[in-house]
Every structure is written in C-alpha cells, then in structure tokens.
Amino acid sequence: MSHSISDELTALRAEIPEGVTLVAVSKFHPVEAVREAYDAGQRCFGESRVQELLEKIPQLPDDIRWHFIGHLQTNKVSTVVPYVKMIHSVDSERLLIKINNAACDTSRQVDVLLQLHVALEETKFGFTLDEINELLGTGLLDRLNMVKIRGVMGMASNVDDENRIRQDFMAIKSAFDALKVKYFADDNDFNIISMGMSHDYEIALECGSNMVRIGTTIFGEREY
Numbered sequence: 715m716s717h718s719i720s721d722e723l724t725a726l727r728a729e730i731p732e733g734v735t736l737v738a739v740s741k742f743h744p745v746e747a748v749r750e751a752y753d754a755g756q757r758c759f760g761e762s763r764v765q766e767l768l769e770k771i772p773q774l775p776d777d778i779r780w781h782f783i784g785h786l787q788t789n790k791v792s793t794v795v796p797y798v799k800m801i802h803s804v805d806s807e808r809l810l811i812k813i814n815n816a817a818c819d820t821s822r823q824v825d826v827l828l829q830l831h832v833a834l835e836e837t838k839f840g841f842t843l844d845e846i847n848e849l850l851g852t853g854l855l856d857r858l859n860m861v862k863i864r865g866v867m868g869m870a871s872n873v874d875d876e877n878r879i880r881q882d883f884m885a886i887k888s889a890f891d892a893l894k895v896k897y898f899a900d901d902n903d904f905n906i907i908s909m910g911m912s913h914d915y916e917i918a919l920e921c922g923s924n925m926v927r928i929g930t931t932i933f934g935e936r937e938y
C-alpha cells in the first residue's frame with residue numbers, strides 16, 4: 715500500500731490537541747511531497763538544510779510558513795532570514811546577533827527559539843539553562859530588537875528508554891518555565907515549547923509541548 719501524506723496528516727491532526735502547532739518536517743523529501751501536504755491544508759513546514767530550503771521555496775506557494783530547524787552556520791544566516799518565519803535552532807550568542815543583523819537588513823522581524831541541550835548525546839547542539847541565563851542576564855536582548863525570542867526548542871535523547879525521554883522533555887519544559895518567570899513574565903509572545911518528533915511526540919505532548927516537528931510519520935522514511 716502506498717503512503718498517503720494526506721491520510722497521515724488527517725490522523726495526526728485528530729491526535730494533536732488544539733493549540734499545538736504541527737510543523738511538517740519535509741527535509742529530504744521532494745517538493746511534490748510538500749505540495750501534497752499543502753493541498754491537504756498544511757501550511758507550516760520545517761527544513762534543516764539551507765541549500766535544500768532555498769531550492770524548495772521558489773517552487774512552492776508563498777503562503778507557506780517555513781521553519782528552520784537544523785543547525786545554522788553564521789555565514790548562512792543572511793540567506794535564510796528573508797524567507798523564514800521562525801528559526802528553532804539558536805544555540806549561540808553569535809548566531810543570535812547575526813540573525814538580528816540580517817533581520818535589520820531585510821526590515822523584517824524574525825521569531826526564534828533558544829535550543830536547549832538536555833540529551834545524552836554530546837553531538838547535539840544547544841545551550842544549557844545556565845548558558846541561557848548568562849546570555850539573557852547581560853541585557854543583550856534590549857539591543858536586539860529585530861529578533862523575537864518566542865520560546866525554547868529541544869530534543870530528547872535518542873534512546874528507547876521512555877523514562878529518559880520523559881526526563882529530557884520535563885527538563886526542557888521546566889527550563890522554559892524558569893525563563894518565562896525570570897525574563898519574559900510580561901511577554902505573552904514567549905509561549906512556545908518546541909519538542910517532539912515522530913517517535914516521541916506523544917510523550918512530548920504529555921510533558922507540555924505546544925509545537926511538534928514531525929517528518930517521518932507524515933512523509934515516510936527519508937532517503938539520505
């Protein structure tokens with residue numbers, strides 16, 4: 715039986731609670747697949763590679779909201795900022811400043827999430843909560859008025875142990891809560907907790923996620 719993108723989307727939407735944003739992660743899948751999801755009503759898509767994103771954008775409708783979810787090198791920032799709604803993967807002060815500068819150049823504010831590293835794997839990117847406290851404690855944000863920090867993003871450890879996955883998601887949620895109280899209490903726009911992928915989004919939702927990034931469940935396995 716062939717994989718139906720629109721059936722998978724319908725099933726997912728039925729499962730995901732109201733108020734949770736579904737980012738359809740289309741990396742490594744062709745524009746035809748994105749088009750199929752678009753025709754099924756999906757408007758929010760995630761990509762993790764700059765080149766692939768820039769190739770896809772002109773071939774697809776311009777009301778798509780593109781989310782950049784992969785590691786972003788500072789020298790590529792100015793090429794993506796004009797086209798993306800949100801960058802999930804801010805993992806250094808330098809990157810944040812670059813995004814702000816690029817946003818100034820295009821006169822277009824960009825939403826960003828601070829990526830938290832809570833997983834076991836050292837290879838994953840992201841800040842610790844202490845590092846975010848250091849970053850925000852400097853008052854840097856007051857000078858960066860073209861980036862809007864909307865919340866946090868994180869990934870759980872790549873393990874089968876559901877307890878460990880849950881522990882990671884709880885750590886991301888509690889980091890969000892701590893930052894909210896400390897720096898964003900009056901900012902209603904600091905309200906996004908991006909966590910959960912195909913194999914663990916159910917646990918992420920139980921732990922308070924309100925933005926899930928799902929690829930394989932919708933589009934099938936990627937061919938690298």
Ligand SMILES: *Cc1c(COP(=O)(O)O)cnc(C)c1O
Nearest residue numbers: 739762783911912927928929930
């Ligand atoms: C690829 C990717 C996803 C989607 O993963 P699936 O397992 O295909 O759902 C989510 N988040 C990030 C950061 C990714 O790179």
